[in-house]
Amino acid sequence: MMKTWVVANQKGGVGKTTTVVSLAALLASRGKRVLVVDTDPHGSLSAYFGVNxxxxxxxxxxxxxxxxxxxHTLLQDTHVEGVSLLxxxxxxxxxxxxxGAQKGKGMVLARALATLNHELDYVLIDCPPTLGILMVNALAAADYLVIPVQTEFLALNGLDRMKRTLAMIEHxxxxxxxxxxxxxxFDKRTRASRQTLEILQARYGAALWELVIPIDTQLRDASRNGDPLxxxxxTARxxxxxxxxxxTLLEAQNLPKPPYTAGAPTTEINAHV
Ligand SMILES: Nc1ncnc2c1ncn2[C@@H]1O[C@H](COP(=O)(O)OP(=O)(O)OP(=O)(O)O)[C@@H](O)[C@H]1O
Ligand SMILES: [Mg+2]
Structure with missing residues (x-):
């Protein structure tokens, strides 16, 4: 059964696109057939894979x-084996x-993706940082939602908005x-990062991942080169x-963990939290 994961937050620059690229590359490197979907008019994800x-x-x-x-006629192969792009x-x-407020346009993407059920293992959808018909379509197609939050104070407002959107979608x-x-x-050297993480832990408890994605300039460099880090x-951080x-995502959904073909044990990143 194909699984659809959506990466969304109504705040810009929090790592949504980076998260989609990294997870897609990891799934593909473990032998999974992955489709990444770019619903952001800015097209950062498309550009990452060489599409203007x-x-x-x-x-x-x-x-x-x-x-x-x-x-099928809209999908493109990418330079990353196992990853195709819409x-x-x-x-x-x-x-x-x-x-406008035309009815019946909220399920367009979900219906289209359902036709790929037997051809793919994972669909990862990247969202624009704004609530509109595209984010609604993405969330309607989701089996699981990943909400990246930058560890800085202003990001907490964006998260509140995102939680309200989620409540509306769940309704x-x-x-x-x-x-x-x-x-x-996450930058463990800054108070802002550490304090924001504490607030997140206090407010969101079990819905919060117990680890963090650290600042890693190699992630930025990799995106400039169009290569998933x-x-x-x-073994980069x-x-x-x-x-x-x-x-964590596979465990949370009781999905089998495909074997690693690259990388090292992941325990050492605990040290960063
Ligand atoms: N963990 C990280 N460490 C360092 N740089 C990062 C990290 N994650 C993302 N970046 C960089 O930060 C910038 C914003 O990241 P990204 O494009 O993934 O965010 P986004 O939420 O998709 O933004 P937008 O809302 O504009 O689509 C990019 O230049 C990216 O390379
Ligand atoms: Mg983006």
């Missing part, structure tokens, strides 16, 4: 244009205005959407942290 969002005629946008678009396009920015789904809040860009530097996160 200004010139992508086949994209998520196409799904909203006609009723009978074959999703790109974004800048035109996605006008979708909310175009469709319309008629059930809980399992999720995990993931502290990101876990593939080029499996950032790679180990994402590997540990993947293990």
């Amino acid at each position: 969002p200004d010139e992508s005629p086949r994209s998520v946008y196409s799904l909203f244009q006609g009723a009978d678009v074959n999703l 790109p974004a396009t800048t035109a996605l920015a006008s979708l909310d205005r175009q469709l 319309s789904r008629g059930g809980a959407l399992p999720h995990l809040i993931v502290p990101t860009l 876990p593939l080029v530097a499996p 950032g790679s180990l942290a994402y590997s540990a996160l993947l293990d």
Whole structure:
């Protein structure tokens, strides 16, 4: 059974796209067939995989244009073996205005993805940092939600907004959407990082991942080069942290852990918390 994980937070620059890229690369390196979906009009995820969002005629946008678009015709292979891409396009920015309050547009992505059920193991959806029709579509397709939160004070407001959105989505789904809040860009040398983590722990308890994604400049460098860090530097701090996160996500959903083909034991990152 294909699993769909959505990475979302109504705050920009918290590590959403980095999380999608890293988890996708790790799953693929463990032999899984992965599709990454870019629903952000800025198209950072698409750009990561070499697709220019200004010139992508086949994209998520196409799904909203006609009723009978074959999703297969929109997918692209990437340079990462095992990972294919459904790109974004800048035109996605006008979708909310175009469709307005039109009913029945909340399940477009979920319905399209369901047609890939037998061909894929995982779908990872990257979201824009704004609540709109695209985030609603992503959340409607989700089996599991990952909420990256930057460990700085201002990020807490964004998390409150995200939790309200989640409550709204759960209401319309008629059930809980399992999720995990993931502290990101953690810098143990700064008070702000440490204090924000304490507040998160006090407020969100069991919904909060017990580890963190540390600041690792190699993650930034890797994104500039378009190479997922876990593939080029499996023992970098950032790679180990994402590997540990993947293990937690698989455990939380009772999914079998595919064997590691790269990387090292992940226990040492505990030292950073
Ligand atoms: N753990 C990390 N350590 C260092 N740099 C990071 C880390 N995670 C992300 N970055 C860098 O921070 C920037 C923002 O990350 P990213 O694009 O993943 O965030 P985002 O939430 O997707 O942003 P947006 O809301 O704009 O889509 C990028 O330059 C990325 O390379
Ligand atoms: Mg992004």
